[in-house]
Amino acid sequence: MKVLNRKNLAILLAVLVAYGGIQAAIAARLVPPFYSVNLMLICVYVILATSLNLINGVTGQFSIGHAGFMAIGAYLSAIVSVKLHGPLGAAILAGAIVSAGVGFLVGLPTLRLKGDYLAITTLGVGQIVQVVFFNTNYVGGAAGFTVPRTVNWTWAFWLTVISIVIIHNFTNSTHGRACISVRENEIAAEAMGINSTKYKVMAFSLGSFFGGIAGGLYANYMYLIQPTTFSFLTSFNILVMVVLGGLGSMTGSIVGAVVMTVLSAYLSNFPEWRMVVTALLLIVMMLFRPSGLLGTKEFNLGFLGKKGESRAA
Amino acid sequence: MGHVLREGLQQVVNGLSMGSVYALIALGYTMVYGIVKLINFAHGDVMMIGAYVGWLATSRLHMSFVPALLLAMASCALLGVIIERIAYKPLRNATRVAALITAIGVSLFLEYGNMLVASAQVRSYPPVLPSVSYKVGGVYLQYGAIVIFGTTIILMILLTLTVQYTKIGKAMRAASFDKDAALMMGVNVNSTISATFAIGSALAAAAGVLYGAYYNTIDPLMGIIPGLKAFIAAVLGGIGIIPGAVVGGLVLGLTEAAVSALGASTWRDAVAFLILILVLILKPSGLFGKNVREKV
Amino acid sequence: MLLKLENLSKSFGGLKAVANLNIEIGQSELVGLIGPNGAGKTTVFNLLTGVYEASEGKMIFAGKDVGGLRPYQVTHRGIARTFQNIRLFGDLSVIDNVKIAFHQHDKYSALSAVLRLPSFFRGEEEMESKALALLEVFHLRGRAAEVAKNLPYGEQRRLEIARAMATEPRLLLLDEPAAGMNPQETRALMELIRWLRDNFQLTILLIEHDMSLVMGVCERIYVLDYGMIIASGTPEQIRIDPKVIEAYLGEEAI
Numbered sequence: 114m115k116v117l118n119r120k121n122l123a124i125l126l127a128v129l130v131a132y133g134g135i136q137a138a139i140a141a142r143l144v145p146p147f148y149s150v151n152l153m154l155i156c157v158y159v160i161l162a163t164s165l166n167l168i169n170g171v172t173g174q175f176s177i178g179h180a181g182f183m184a185i186g187a188y189l190s191a192i193v194s195v196k197l198h199g200p201l202g203a204a205i206l207a208g209a210i211v212s213a214g215v216g217f218l219v220g221l222p223t224l225r226l227k228g229d230y231l232a233i234t235t236l237g238v239g240q241i242v243q244v245v246f247f248n249t250n251y252v253g254g255a256a257g258f259t260v261p262r263t264v265n266w267t268w269a270f271w272l273t274v275i276s277i278v279i280i281h282n283f284t285n286s287t288h289g290r291a292c293i294s295v296r297e298n299e300i301a302a303e304a305m306g307i308n309s310t311k312y313k314v315m316a317f318s319l320g321s322f323f324g325g326i327a328g329g330l331y332a333n334y335m336y337l338i339q340p341t342t343f344s345f346l347t348s349f350n351i352l353v354m355v356v357l358g359g360l361g362s363m364t365g366s367i368v369g370a371v372v373m374t375v376l377s378a379y380l381s382n383f384p385e386w387r388m389v390v391t392a393l394l395l396i397v398m399m400l401f402r403p404s405g406l407l408g409t410k411e412f413n414l415g416f417l418g419k420k421g422e423s424r425a426a
Numbered sequence: 427m428g429h430v431l432r433e434g435l436q437q438v439v440n441g442l443s444m445g446s447v448y449a450l451i452a453l454g455y456t457m458v459y460g461i462v463k464l465i466n467f468a469h470g471d472v473m474m475i476g477a478y479v480g481w482l483a484t485s486r487l488h489m490s491f492v493p494a495l496l497l498a499m500a501s502c503a504l505l506g507v508i509i510e511r512i513a514y515k516p517l518r519n520a521t522r523v524a525a526l527i528t529a530i531g532v533s534l535f536l537e538y539g540n541m542l543v544a545s546a547q548v549r550s551y552p553p554v555l556p557s558v559s560y561k562v563g564g565v566y567l568q569y570g571a572i573v574i575f576g577t578t579i580i581l582m583i584l585l586t587l588t589v590q591y592t593k594i595g596k597a598m599r600a601a602s603f604d605k606d607a608a609l610m611m612g613v614n615v616n617s618t619i620s621a622t623f624a625i626g627s628a629l630a631a632a633a634g635v636l637y638g639a640y641y642n643t644i645d646p647l648m649g650i651i652p653g654l655k656a657f658i659a660a661v662l663g664g665i666g667i668i669p670g671a672v673v674g675g676l677v678l679g680l681t682e683a684a685v686s687a688l689g690a691s692t693w694r695d696a697v698a699f700l701i702l703i704l705v706l707i708l709k710p711s712g713l714f715g716k717n718v719r720e721k722v
Numbered sequence: 723m724l725l726k727l728e729n730l731s732k733s734f735g736g737l738k739a740v741a742n743l744n745i746e747i748g749q750s751e752l753v754g755l756i757g758p759n760g761a762g763k764t765t766v767f768n769l770l771t772g773v774y775e776a777s778e779g780k781m782i783f784a785g786k787d788v789g790g791l792r793p794y795q796v797t798h799r800g801i802a803r804t805f806q807n808i809r810l811f812g813d814l815s816v817i818d819n820v821k822i823a824f825h826q827h828d829k830y831s832a833l834s835a836v837l838r839l840p841s842f843f844r845g846e847e848e849m850e851s852k853a854l855a856l857l858e859v860f861h862l863r864g865r866a867a868e869v870a871k872n873l874p875y876g877e878q879r880r881l882e883i884a885r886a887m888a889t890e891p892r893l894l895l896l897d898e899p900a901a902g903m904n905p906q907e908t909r910a911l912m913e914l915i916r917w918l919r920d921n922f923q924l925t926i927l928l929i930e931h932d933m934s935l936v937m938g939v940c941e942r943i944y945v946l947d948y949g950m951i952i953a954s955g956t957p958e959q960i961r962i963d964p965k966v967i968e969a970y971l972g973e974e975a976i
Contacts, residue, residue, distance in 0.1 A: 175523050177530075222707050228522045229465040230706055233657060237699030240654075244696035279836050286835030286842065287821065287828045287849065290814075294822045297811035303793035304771060304803055306826035306889050315832070345650075349530060356527055385546070388538035395531030400516055403524040409813065 132270050139266055149266070151378045153334050155371055156269040157327045160276045162354040162370040163363055164323035167280055169352070170361035170409070171289065172316035173296025174224060175232045178239030179324050179351045184343035185212040185242060186325025187332035188252050191260045194333060196251075201263045205272070205329030209322045215242075216321025217314060224313040239348055247340040257339035264334040272330060276323050281363060283319065292316050296361075353391055357398060359405030369405075432564040437683040443571045443640060445679020446578035450633035451656030452663070452671035453585060454506075454626025460602040460666035461622050462518065467529035468509060469630055470653015471536035474646060476502045476631025477638040478544060484554050491554040491639065495577075498635045499628035506627025507620045515616075533650075540646040548645045551638040570640040577636060581629060582672050589668060594621050602666060651695065658702040664712025673713065723782075724749045724925050725770075725893060730779035732762075732769055739765045740949045743779065747893075752919050752926045754940035756960075758969065762949040763929045764806055767895050771803050772796040784892065798826055802891035804882040806898045806929070812871035816862060816881060819870050820853040823888035853888070860884040860914075876907045880914075887918070894918070896928040900935050908932060912939045937961070945969070 135152065138144050144152075165179045190208030193199040199207070223234045252258045283289050294302035295309045303309050332338045354373045358365025373391075380387040398405065451473050458466045476498040483494035513532050517525045555573055559566045589595035597618040600608040609615050637652070638644045659678045663670025681701065682694045705712060723746050730743040740762045747753050755763050768774045770781060772793040781788050788796055802823075811819050830845035857863040860880050865873060870881060879899060886894060899915070900908045912935055918924050930936045936943060937957045945953040945960060947969040953960060960966055 175526065223703065226706055226710070229526050230661075230710065232526060233465060233654075233661075234703055234706055236654070237658075237702050240699050241696045244693060248692050282836045282838055283832060286832070287825050287830070287845065288832045288835055290818060290822050291825050293814065293818075294811050297813060298809050300773070300793075301805065301809035301811065302822070304797060304805075304809075305823040305885065306794050306797035307822065308792075308794045349534065352527075352530070360523075385538045385541040388534055389542060392531045392533075392535035392538065396513055396528050396535065399520070399524045399528040399531065400513070403517075403520055 128274060132267075135270070136266055147378070151374060152266065153264070153269050153330070154378075155374045156273040157331045158351070158354060158370040158374050159273050159367050160323050160327040160330070161351045162358070162366040163277055163280050164320040164327070165351050166355045166358075166361065166363060166366040167284065167292075167316050167323075168320040169355055170359075170366070171284055171296065172292040172313060174313055174317065175228060176235040176317070176320075177232050177345070177348050177352055178235035178237070178242075179320075180343040180345065180347035181235075181239030181242035182212045182216060182321040182324030183328035183331065183347070184239075184246060184338075184340070185215055185321075186328025187338050187343070188246055188258065188328075189325070190329035191258050191332045191338060192252065194263065195258070195260055201268065201333060204333065205326060208329040208332075209325035212325025212328065213318045213322035216324075217318040220314045220317035220321075221310075224310065224317060236345055236348065239343070239345055243340045243343055246343075253339075255340065257337050258332075259337055260332050260335070262334055262336055264330050269330055269334070272326060276326060277363070277367070280319075280323065284363065288312070288315070293361075353395060356405055357394065359408045359410070361409035362405065362411055364411045365405055365408075428564070433687065435563075435565040437687040438680065439565060439567060439571055440686075441680035441683030442676060443574045443679070444682060445659075445676035446574045447633045447637050447652060447675075448656045448659045448678050449672040449675025450578055450581065450629045450636070451652060452659040452675045453582070453668060454630045455657050456660040456663070456665055456668060456671040457598070457622050457626045459660065461598060461605075461619055462514065463522070464514060464525050465529060465657065466514075466626075467526070467653070468532035468536055469626070470649035470651075470656065471533050472502050472506060472509075472627045472649070473630040473634040473637070473652060474644070474649030475505060475536060475540065476627075476634030477644045477648065478540065478549075478634075479631065480635035480638055481549055481551055481644055485549075485552045491573075494554065495632060495635045498631040502631030502634075503624040503628040506623040506630075509627075510620060510623040515619075533653075537646050537650070544646065546646060548643050551642050551644065554639050568640075574636045574640055577632065578672070581632060582668075585625065585629070586668060588625070594618065598622055655698055658698050661702060661712055662705055664715030667712070667714045670712055670714040723747070724751075724784060725927075726780075726782040727766075727770075728780040728782070730766075730769060730781060731777050732765055732774060733777050738949050740769065743949075743951060745944055745951070747925060747927060750919060750923050750925055752915070752939060752941050753928070754936040754943040755927060755929050755946060756931075756936055756943060757946035761946040763946055764897060765949075766946070767803060767897055767929065770796070770895065771801060794826075797889050797891075800890075800892035801895065802886035802889045802893070803895040804879075804886050804897055804899060806901065808878050808882055810870040810878060810881060810885070812869070814870055815866065816868050816870055816873070817850075817853050817857065817866040819881060819885050820856055820888045821849050823885045824849050824852060827890065856884055856888055875902050876904075879903065879911075883914070883918075887922075891924070893925045893927065896926065896930075898929055898931060900930055900932045903932075905934075908935055911935070915939055 139149065161179060161183060165176065168174050168176050186208035189211045190204040193204035193207045194201060219238050223231060226234055246252055247255055291307045291312045294305065294307055295312050299309050350373070354369035355366050358369030377387055451469060454469050455466065458464060458469070479498040479501045480494045483489040483497050489497065509532055513528050514525060517528055555570045558569045589598060597608070597613045598621065600611065600613050601615050601618045605615055655678060656675065659674035660671045662677060663674030678698060678701070682698065685691065685694050685697050725747040727743050727745040730740060731738065732740045743766065755766065757763055765774065769776050772791045772795065776789055783799060783801060786799070788799055811822065828845055828849065830841040834841045854863060854866065857866055860883065862877065862881060862884060865877065870878065873881060883896065883899065900911055903911060915926060916939060919926055928940070940957060943954065943957060943960045944951055945966050952969055953963045953966045
């Protein structure tokens with residue numbers, strides 16, 4: 114089978130070593146809370162960044178309201194696990210499905226809009242989601258929603274791996290190419306028989322689904338979720354990760370998410386400096402290297418197998 | 427019945443005050459968008475900087491209201507030009523998304539840069555406007571509300587006269603209609619764009635000072651929400667259309683006042699964004715705009 | 723009749739871009755649509771492919787009304803096109819450009835792509851070999867892995883035709899295929915167009931300014947001026963039609 118080629122086996126091995134190593138360190142109580150929280154946040158942000166990249170980078174539909182879908186996943190999964198006493202897996206899945214559903218309903222009418230109009234609309238959707246939870250006493254309103262910690266490293270790690278694999282496999286298929294063609298030239302894509310609306314909505318719903326997964330992980334780890342956690346600053350934060358890594362590059366998004374999470378962990382005592390540096394980074398990046406660190410290219414994994422795979426997206 | 431009517435009129439006054447602030451910011455949005463087709467995300471933050479300059483002038487330099495207002499407008503005009511030259515001009519031919527990301531970067535830079543300079547702490551404006559109220563037919567008209575509304579109307583008239591009758595105004599209209607053609611007709615497009623940013627930023631600064639003087643408190647993140655609301659106002663009125671921005675701002679202010687009057691003030695932001703989404707889906711050109719098509 | 727346009731009209735805010743157009747094209751015909759700049763030729767293509775909606779009139783393709791369809795639906799019915807201003811997927815490889823056009827005939831679902839089921843691998847393999855075969859025909863096989871926007875101009879035009887052919891059309895609309903080509907490239911293009919028609923029983927409607935190409939390759943020509951058909955017939959008839967000479971050729975003779 115082609116799935117079990119040398120490259121994929123090498124990746125699998127690396128993934129298992131990463132998981133096992135950290136799991137062993139956790140079991141031996143070698144990981145202080147500061148690191149375990151940030152490991153968890155890295156997983157959450159990697160999922161958020163790769164799923165936003167599917168919408169913004171691969172399909173070219175510029176969304177800046179991803180935190181709204183994270184919020185839906187977080188709150189819905191918290192309702193299932195706290196109020197309905199459901200198991201964690203069901204809670205996260207329920208949150209993701211509702212998030213995807215909202216993404217579908219929102220995307221259908223709004224994805225006709227172009228560029229900055231779509232951007233501001235998605236930002237608005239994120240704001241509306243926040244206001245709705247703010248005004249819902251059932252989930253604690255402004256004070257927030259207390260959720261016991263049930264997510265551990267195993268959950269976070271494997272959900273991240275599964276999310277990455279699914280997004281990767283989708284992107285690298287004829288359906289992913291259809292999304293890319295919409296990004297490249299929507300008129301030409303339609304003329305080649307691509308139903309652009311269908312693929313925009315599909316990418317948006319799938320992106321929202323994984324945004325919801327990230328929210329579910331976050332809610333069931335952090336003890337407390339509040340509407341303000343999911344403000345547009347969070348959306349901007351995710352956007353920064355995707356843009357710095359290179360719009361359209363999945364590995365770029367992963368690197369962007371890891372770097373930015375680590376950066377904010379170490380600069381957490383200087384939040385203003387962190388944001389000023391981030392802002393300058395964004396501006397300088399757009400002025401001198403608008404395609405991001407990696408452009409639309411992926412990290413070359415050629416050294417792992419016989420022949421490197423380098424694709425255009 | 428009389429009580430309900432009075433209450434309603436009171437909300438109209440409140441709505442017009444907030445709506446005036448939106449309108450002033452929206453004017454800058456709409457002018458800049460008209461000419462460079464960029465949503466200047468940092469525009470609300472220019473308003474915030476204006477509010478801080480006004481605060482500095484009144485509380486530290488003990489200036490009175492009008493000089494402080496003018497100082498803030500002048501400083502922000504300069505700031506607007508600098509932002510355009512450094513961050514936006516090099517990207518004029520880049521993708522819209524690159525420009526949008528840069529605008530977000532500039533916005534974050536102003537917010538958190540100011541936090542470093544002036545701290546995140548909330549500041550209160552000194553009482554630059556007398557806290558008098560006039561009772562007109564049972565409705566209280568605060569002095570501040572009259573100043574806000576009056577200043578907005580004066581500035582809008584000045585802007586309209588500028589755009590209609592001055593040389594720079596004609597250049598602006600020409601450049602927003604067709605930049606290349608304007609260039610060929612001898613319009614200095616670069617200085618026209620600078621002038622647009624200067625005027626737009628000065629108006630935002632005026633909004634900032636008025637906001638601070640009327641609502642008293644300011645902080646480094648104060649510009650975000652009014653900035654977004656002003657964008658909604660600009661879209662509502664038809665982006666690129668100057669009277670549209672003012673009408674859009676006032677309509678939005680009145681709508682929010684109505685939502686508050688119904689006891690749902692915590693839903694205000696959601697309603698505003700819902701209006702934006704509905705306008706964009708149903709009539710993207712706004713109340714006063716014409717539809718345009720992409721050429722194939 | 724494969725294609726029948728009946729009283730087709732399109733106005734943009736009072737301005738009639740196309741007025742009462744009547745065109746009939748039979749199976750495997752090779753027809754030209756000519757006219758001065760701004761005569762409304764590209765508007766006809768945009769109407770036919772669903773980019774614009776007609777103000778009035780009917781478009782019957784293969785016996786069915788294709789009015790009001792979205793562009794991708796028109797493509798599914800069997801009409802493909804190229805663009806006057808080349809619209810390739812510039813940042814993608816040459817072969818990916820072609821694969822995207824094969825998408826509508828593809829057999830595996832998004833789910834089997836995500837799960838990497840056998841149908842995914844079969845589908846991808848089939849697509850790859852079909853795309854390579856098509857590139858071979860257009861002498862682009864050696865360029866398969868190159869980024870489309872890096873191709874020379876003439877090859878970009880050819881790739882656009884190859885990509886349109888990948889949708890497996892019955893009617894091919896070519897919008898100024900020879901624009902920017904040198905006489906030698908134009909001659910090769912004429913060969914290619916004839917060969918496509920003969921080999922695939924394809925019907926072709928083309929817009930062109932290069933008279934040598936139009937006269938050399940088309941069996942029938944419609945002449946459009948100010949949105950109206952002012953003449954139609956064989957190249958010989960068109961060449962001597964006084965109205966055409968006045969409206970179009972006369973302009974060039976000066």
